[in-house]
Amino acid sequence: MTQSIGQTLPGLIRLHEAARRDRRLRFNNLLHHVMVELLEKAYYGLNRRAASGVDGEDWKSYGEGLQARLIELHTRLHTNRYKPQHVKRIWLTKANGKQRPIGIAAIEDKVVQQALAWILEAIYERDFLGFSYGFRPGRSQHQALDAVYMAITVRKISWVLDADIKGFFDAIDHTWMMRFLAHRIADKRLLRIIERTLKCGVDENGKRERTVVGTPQGAVLSPLLGNIYLHYVLDLWVHQWRKRMARGEMTIVRYADDSVIGLQHRDDGQRFVRELKERLGKFGLSLNDEKTRLIEFGRFAQNNRAQRGKGKPETFDFLGFTHMCSRRRSDGGFTLKRYTIAKRQREKLKQVKQVLKRTRHRHRFDVGRWLKRVVQGYLNYFAVPGNRRALDAFRAEVCRAWLRALRRRSQKGAGLPWKKMARLIRQFIPSVRVLHPYPNQRLRV
DNA sequence: GCTGTGCTTAC
RNA sequence: UUUGUAAGCACAGC
Numbered sequence: 001m002t003q004s005i006g007q008t009l010p011g012l013i014r015l016h017e018a019a020r021r022d023r024r025l026r027f028n029n030l031l032h033h034v035m036v037e038l039l040e041k042a043y044y045g046l047n048r049r050a051a052s053g054v055d056g057e058d059w060k061s062y063g064e065g066l067q068a069r070l071i072e073l074h075t076r077l078h079t080n081r082y083k084p085q086h087v088k089r090i091w092l093t094k095a096n097g098k099q100r101p102i103g104i105a106a107i108e109d110k111v112v113q114q115a116l117a118w119i120l121e122a123i124y125e126r127d128f129l130g131f132s133y134g135f136r137p138g139r140s141q142h143q144a145l146d147a148v149y150m151a152i153t154v155r156k157i158s159w160v161l162d163a164d165i166k167g168f169f170d171a172i173d174h175t176w177m178m179r180f181l182a183h184r185i186a187d188k189r190l191l192r193i194i195e196r197t198l199k200c201g202v203d204e205n206g207k208r209e210r211t212v213v214g215t216p217q218g219a220v221l222s223p224l225l226g227n228i229y230l231h232y233v234l235d236l237w238v239h240q241w242r243k244r245m246a247r248g249e250m251t252i253v254r255y256a257d258d259s260v261i262g263l264q265h266r267d268d269g270q271r272f273v274r275e276l277k278e279r280l281g282k283f284g285l286s287l288n289d290e291k292t293r294l295i296e297f298g299r300f301a302q303n304n305r306a307q308r309g310k311g312k313p314e315t316f317d318f319l320g321f322t323h324m325c326s327r328r329r330s331d332g333g334f335t336l337k338r339y340t341i342a343k344r345q346r347e348k349l350k351q352v353k354q355v356l357k358r359t360r361h362r363h364r365f366d367v368g369r370w371l372k373r374v375v376q377g378y379l380n381y382f383a384v385p386g387n388r389r390a391l392d393a394f395r396a397e398v399c400r401a402w403l404r405a406l407r408r409r410s411q412k413g414a415g416l417p418w419k420k421m422a423r424l425i426r427q428f429i430p431s432v433r434v435l436h437p438y439p440n441q442r443l444r445v
Numbered sequence: 446g447c448t449g450t451g452c453t454t455a456c
Numbered sequence: 457u458u459u460g461u462a463a464g465c466a467c468a469g470c
Contacts, residue, residue: 227461450468
């Protein structure tokens with residue numbers, strides 16, 4: 001299990017342990033942990049190649065005269081004179097053509113937020129419940145997927161609720177957020193800095209707006225604040241509901257604002273959705289109705305549905321995979337099958353082809369090396385148990401795209417490195433027979 | 446075990 | 457004009 005940097009800093013380890021010893025302790029005088037030394041560590045922990053914020057300052061330029069700047073920042077923080085700058089808003093075009101806003105905080109504010117994030121993390125990592133996976137040190141989307149797999153295959157789960165919170169990060173209520181933080185933090189100065197960060201405002205081409213709701217996009221602190229919000233709004237509540245209200249078995253896996261809830265009984269599911277909506281509503285949140293469904297799913301769903309004259313169970317999407325009910329080939333028992341969401345795979349392939357197309361014109365670019373890195377990056381993602389088919393299909397597709405690009409290059413007079421290609425393809429798809437291209441100049445994958 | 450490049454995914 | 461957190465992989469170094 002890996003740890004975050006925050007958990008290795010001497011002062012913060014003590015915080016971490018104090019939080020564990022006393023679950024109700026409210027921490028005072030937290031701001032004294034924000035020392036010049038911590039700010040410096042925070043600076044070096046930031047992404048060095050990130051774009052500059054509203055003041056045009058990037059990582060490198062901020063580093064000139066760093067010590068003096070950090071000392072000055074430190075005194076501003078401790079004399080209540082620190083005010084975060086506006087977050088620069090830019091619009092990105094997504095793969096599907098829609099526009100998505102992104103926020104770029106000023107580098108100085110990122111430094112402050114990184115230091116605060118380490119402090120909050122030292123406290124809250126002890127409080128968070130085991131079924132929360134998103135944005136937490138030592139926890140990944142694969143672990144969340146495994147948890148869903150285990151829940152559905154070993155527990156008595158017949159119904160699955162796939163719940164998605166509508167515009168979660170933009171919907172966070174500042175007043176509630178500050179109240180939640182006050183459960184663990186008594187230091188008014190620290191709370192004030194966090195509140196100012198929430199209310200820093202956005203700047204779009206010089207036009208400034210206040211932020212009255214939501215946690216700023218692109219802020220270092222945002223993922224952690226989101227987890228803290230849902231810890232109080234959802235996690236603790238679900239935990240109680242499972243113990244007190246559920247008639248049958250119940251499991252939950254949450255990754256940021258995306259949750260999968262497994263239930264034994266249908267009426268538990270229906271009651272839970274109703275009460276969940278009510279609960280979220282109290283805190284300014286609502287479910288995304290198109291993406292939220294209660295479906296019959298699991299070990300018993302196939303037979304139950306067959307008896308009622310219904311078809312195969314429905315499928316649900318979670319963390320990039322389509323989950324479906326299936327049977328083992330050996331004994332016909334239940335298994336959970338996961339496939340990469342087909343649409344995303346096609347989008348990715350399109351991007352790979354685009355890059356390959358561009359490389360035609362760059363001679364000094366080593367396509368083989370690049371492809372090796374790219375495909376290896378994908379390996380980990382696709383190599384989830386039950387998804388072998390998608391992996392092989394994708395690798396084959398990438399190799400074909402690569403071949404086509406090289407073939408075009410050869411038409412421009414460059415020779416084809418057949419031997420090298422054959423070796424690479426064998427490495428990526430061991431099961432495939434790579435035929436030598438001569439004399440008919442065709443390589444089949 | 447830790448750092449640093451490069452790449453991928455999730456949200 | 458490509459932000460944030462987390463995880464993984466490859467390569468390099470100690």
